[in-house]
Amino acid sequence: MKKYDLITPEGTRDIILEDCSARRSVEEKLYNIFKSKGYREVVTPGLEFYDVFDLNSIYYPQESMYKLVDGKGRLMVVRPDTTMPIARVVATRLKDQIMPLRLFYSQSVFRMKPAMRGRSDEILQSGIELIGSSSKRADLEVLTTAVEVLSSCDNEKFRLEIGDIGFFKELVSRLGTDDDTVEEIRRLIEVKNYPALNDLLDSIGDNEVTNALKQLPRLFGGEEVFEKASQLISDDKTDEILSSLHWIYKELAKLGHNGKISVDLGIVNKLDYYTGIVMKGYLQGFGDNVLSGGRYDHLIKEFGMDLPATGFAVNVDAVAKVMSAKQEIRLAPSDAVVFGEDGYETEAIKEADKLIAQGMVVENAVFDKLDDVLAYADEKHISKVIVVSDSVKTIEIGGGRNAE
Amino acid sequence: MQNENRRLRIALTKGRLENKTVDLLDKIGYDCTAVRDKGRKLILPVGDTIEAVLAKANDVITYVEHGVCDIGVVGKDTIMEMNGKFFELVDLGFGKCRFALAGPKGRDFYSGHNVKTIATKYPNVARSYFEKQGMDVEIVKIEGSVELAPLLDLSDAIVDIVETGTTLKENGLEVYEDIAPISARLIVNTVSMKLRKSEIEELIAQIEKNL
Incomplete structure (x- = not known):
């Protein structure tokens, strides 16, 4: 007896009707924004070799990847991330293109999450990558695009946070501790675990660097953060990082989204391909970030081409969830259904095409009797039945019942 | 859901941690009569600005992780067993x-x-x-x-x-x-921390002062 033929696997779900329409409208909105700025679409395979995600200097958590084995015994994964495959494509098939390269994508990623925690393993991500420029202008372009994306979803209640992971990396490089300790410090900053962070840093030493790291998770908010940070530590390297972030912050302020753009020097993502500016976007109504990204100047080098790059990805499913909670999306009924009497089947389809060309949504009736068509139209709240024989006749259905 | 207009929602681990946290909120000056005299209710007002949600330890983490509660009080034992994505801000020192x-x-x-x-x-x-x-x-x-x-x-x-x-x-x-x-920890949803920064920071400052 089959046991699992009626359900979908843990962490996956069917997306049906209204949900699909919400998701599609978010995807289209992003598509239009990206396309209008000269970004071109790429699609990478759903299956990649494991090696793409197992790079020398970058660790991708292997327990979160769905793996399988190909016909030759090679290990493959179901795409857990899109930026890394795009880095591969850029370093191989797109390496002779004129830089900078503007790419966008809209495809699912698969990450194994702990079961029963109410999170999906499959996420539709749309995002951009701006490749081949290390200029602050590139960072600004990507960030303003992120702001445009978020404000187009919810102009009132979005939040974009920016940080620079270079600040953290610079500080920990001065500690002279091993990678495991650095990772532990990173993790404690990420979860803002002040007590444990203080204990760990106290055990390493009491100096300017450990004190600055202790304060790092608290360094978030508005423009005052730059002042606070420079009081903690100030030398050529850190000043440079802070002043370029400050420049970006001030430029973004010119977009006029008062108070919605903030700074967090404690953004220290686990995905360690980021090297500079990092960002996270939030919408009211979703308990996690809906947008994340940043600068990754060393990732493409892993695939053989030394190119700086920056970009972000949007969790389309999360945005769709927020949007459909805000306003109920209802699928409108078709505008009309055409029915051809016996011998007029093709004429009916041609008549439908005429109406469709005028912008209507028109179904073709597949019932044999007009009564069945009328009953169907009434039940589906379709307001017109068009009957095609040697003439074309319109029957209006239902009066007040017809919703929208 | 995050909603800046609703009360700040704090999920408490039922039992000893709940009582200790209520004592703490009382000491800060919040009116805790409703929580002390709760009957079988699971969501109760604390003062004018907070709402307490009573849950089992594991569920406190789940609610905070999803952002339906902004803050949670839960033992480090549960945090170590469950993991999850949230900020672990304060060691409350009780429940040791x-x-x-x-x-x-x-x-x-x-x-x-x-x-x-x-x-x-x-x-x-x-x-x-x-x-x-x-x-x-x-x-x-x-x-x-x-x-x-x-x-x-x-x-x-x-x-x-x-x-x-x-x-x-x-x-x-x-x-x-x-x-x-192990001791009780104050955890905060990552988005709430950003969207309701001033309220949460103020509450935490008061808590830290009264520990």
Whole structure:
């Protein structure tokens, strides 16, 4: 007896009707924004070799990847991330293109999450990558695009946070501790675990660097953060990082989204391909970030081409969830259904095409009797039945019942 | 859902941690009569700005992780077992105990070459502890009194919460090693921390002052 033929696997779900329409409208909105700025679409395979995600200097958590084995015994994964495959494509098939390269994508990623925690393993991500420029202008372009994306979803209640992971990396490089300790410090900053962070840093030493790291998770908010940070530590390297972030912050302020753009020097993502500016976007109504990204100047080098790059990805499913909670999306009924009497089947389809060309949504009736068509139209709240024989006749259905 | 207009929602682990947190909120000056006199209600107002949600420890983490509660009070034991994505901001200092490896008195746990069996209510804590030591163990999940497992020869040792050690002693067991100290923690949803920064920071400052 089959046991699992009626359900979908843990962490996956069917997306049906209204949900699909919400998701599609978010995807289209992003598509239009990206396309209008000269970004071109790429699609990478759903299956990649494991090696793409197992790079020398970058660790991708292997327990979160769905793996399988190909016909030759090679290990493959179901795409857990899109930026890394795009880095591969850029370093191989797109390496002779004129830089900078503007790419966008809209495809699912698969990450194994702990079961029963109410999170999906499959996420539709749309995002951009701006490749081949290390200029602050590139960072600004990507960030303003992120702001445009978020404000187009919810102009009132979005939040974009920016940080620079270079600040953290610079500080920990001065500690002279091993990678495991650095990772532990990173993790404690990420979860803002002040007590444990203080204990760990106290055990390493009491100096300017450990004190600055202790304060790092608290360094978030508005423009005052730059002042606070420079009081903690100030030398050529850190000043440079802070002043370029400050420049970006001030430029973004010119977009006029008062108070919605903030700074967090404690953004220290686990995905360690980021090297500079990092960002996270939030919408009211979703308990996690809906947008994340940043600068990754060393990732493409892993695939053989030394190119700086920056970009972000949007969790389309999360945005769709927020949007459909805000306003109920209802699928409108078709505008009309055409029915051809016996011998007029093709004429009916041609008549439908005429109406469709005028912008209507028109179904073709597949019932044999007009009564069945009328009953169907009434039940589906379709307001017109068009009957095609040697003439074309319109029957209006239902009066007040017809919703929208 | 995050909603800047609703009360700040704080999920409390039912029982001792709940009472201690309510005492703390009381001391800060919030009106806690509704929570103290709760009957069977699960969501209760605290003062004019906070709403307390009473839940089991694991659920506190789930609610905070999803952002339906902004803040949670939960033991470090649950955090270590569940993991999850949230900010762990304050060590509240109460609810103190520790994770320990314990077993029959006088036995050398590490002797012999056989793979040891560990009984525990906290399989993730036990697994990661032995992973760090590079030691293979077999883990058996027990729901009730874990002390029974070594007594019945199901396991070589247990990984469990130890407070005073009385239960262990009365059953002829002893602590071999401490694994980690435990106390109540204040956790915060990552998005709430950003969207309701000033309210949350103010509450935390008050809490830290009154600890």
